[in-house]
Amino acid sequence: MKHLQTLRYIEGVVRAGSIRKAADDMNITASALNRRIQRFEEEFGSEIFERLPRGVRLNPAGELLMQHFRTQVSDLRRVQDQVADLSGERRGHIAIACSQALIPYFLPEQIAAYRNEHPGVTFSVSVRDREAAERDLGTFQSDLALVFEPVHMVDFEVISHCPQIIHAIMRKDNPLARKAEVRLRDCIDQTHVLPSASYGARALLEISAKRGSRPLRPSVESDSFDFMRHYVRHENAIAFQIPIGLNIATDDDLVSRPLSTRDVPVGSLLLGQQRGRTLPVASARFAQKLTRALEALQED
Amino acid sequence: MKHLQTLRYIEGVVRAGSIRKAADDMNITASALNRRIQRFEEEFGSEIFERLPRGVRLNPAGELLMQHFRTQVSDLRRVQDQVADLSGERRGHIAIACSQALIPYFLPEQIAAYRNEHPGVTFSVSVRDREAAERDLGTFQSDLALVFEPVHMVDFEVISHCPQIIHAIMRKDNPLARKAEVRLRDCIDQTHVLPSASYGARALLEISAKRGSRPLRPSVESDSFDFMRHYVRHENAIAFQIPIGLNIATDDDLVSRPLSTRDVPVGSLLLGQQRGRTLPVASARFAQKLTRALEALQED
């Protein structure tokens, strides 16, 4: 959309931190870019950048403007989607920020199913910790976020949720594998590996362990659930994961057992969007689909 | 704001109904305007006008676009106001649509008081019947509406309200003037003049008269409360008006008496805005001021 070109340039400058760098990034001369900005500031009625010796930075007016600009772009996209919807074709792009647990099974399946019905819709999927996911919603870099136990910032609006009991992952030959559900203390007594601090599961486990007055002593910490799962194969340890990221059938040498809810509270997987935002047609429908899928999951 | 020029042109075309007329109105050639529209439609990805033999008209896609455009313009203005607010100066423009009753005393007083504190803020005041007032909110032609008994469309969001008892206006020598409050039937028995059908007061009176099974028989109908008040001076008749439009002290030969609430329900003067919209700084503050003023009125 050409009439937003200047604002896109400005966004580039914000990212690059200097006009020259931004000009380089966006295949334009620094002088042309500089003058676009000057012209814009003049008609906008206020400077939007602080001129620093090493570059430029948004001033408060600029921050306001960028917020406005981002909603504007997102609104325009929504209108275009609605128009495409009028003529029968379901078109659009859906950007999702999600936790790792959704990556292996849940999201690929859901997206493939949706794209089977609406091939015109494209997707982008970004793995984000719960805080970054919510931040992405705020800057319109993602339309939807699907995260476990989010930090719950004010601008996060819950669309639907799904309870998830944290499971312990272990080798089949582990003694705990014989029980239907395991106690947290039994896990802690063994060698255990934990997700790093930014994850919801970790927060939940920390709280529970504190209550049980037995501290967590992770042998290994990682921000990759994949790594932790593989690690358990090599050292006979306990890892933790929420069931939506597990597919019991395919893992032949590992098993998962739910932690007793007497020890660890049930967590929530939350689907959310930016508060108050009207989502594009495609995103809204996909969110409905996810909601149904999460409900179905709950009934199992 | 230059980057919205094309959209302003498009709005002009919508108003004029044809490209040539619009081009004339806006000091540009028809060909230039035509090509702007074509270029825009191309990058927008869809036609927005139906080409008719006598001109052009928005198609559904165009309607969606215009709605988007109007919110965009309004949002931009809000951002600019906020920016002006940052640097200490209170600036902005407030557009108000209101009923006639607010014109003589209430609004002039409120606006003057506000402008005394914030001389940078400008106002536009449009007299609108309750339906047109609500429509103005929807198209962003007004920021605030202040109307008696609005039709209450879905997009009208009430900011505050103030009960208003309809008063009968009569000459001092009218026998009814001796009572503290008057009955509707006594008014109807005399010669009476009524506001036209689009007014809230008329609707309220009609309902009440129907309940009392005595029909209204207006000798004169008018859409000007001013006219009706003056008319009463010439023919000894009864007119009706809400108290906010009256200033008892200044009218020496006329008096007003409240209608009994046994006959006519108490009406509401409502201050409202477009549902869900974030008002510009100045408008929001003025709305607060009006709210306080309406509350003070209620305590008298």
Next chain:
DNA sequence: AAAAGTGCTGCAAAAAATGCATCGCTTGTC
């Protein structure tokens, strides 16, 4: 059949945006 209205288009002129070279300034380095 003519007249008046519409949207659309080829081409030259006008206007706007861009690129290049350069200035003045601050910062970090030798």
Next chain:
DNA sequence: GACAAGCGATGCATTTTTTGCAGCACTTTT
């Protein structure tokens, strides 16, 4: 303390975009 490197700003020639004019094809009204 000189110097180089990096920054935003600016004058000027060049390129790109937009505009205006004239005229086309078409439909409705007279």
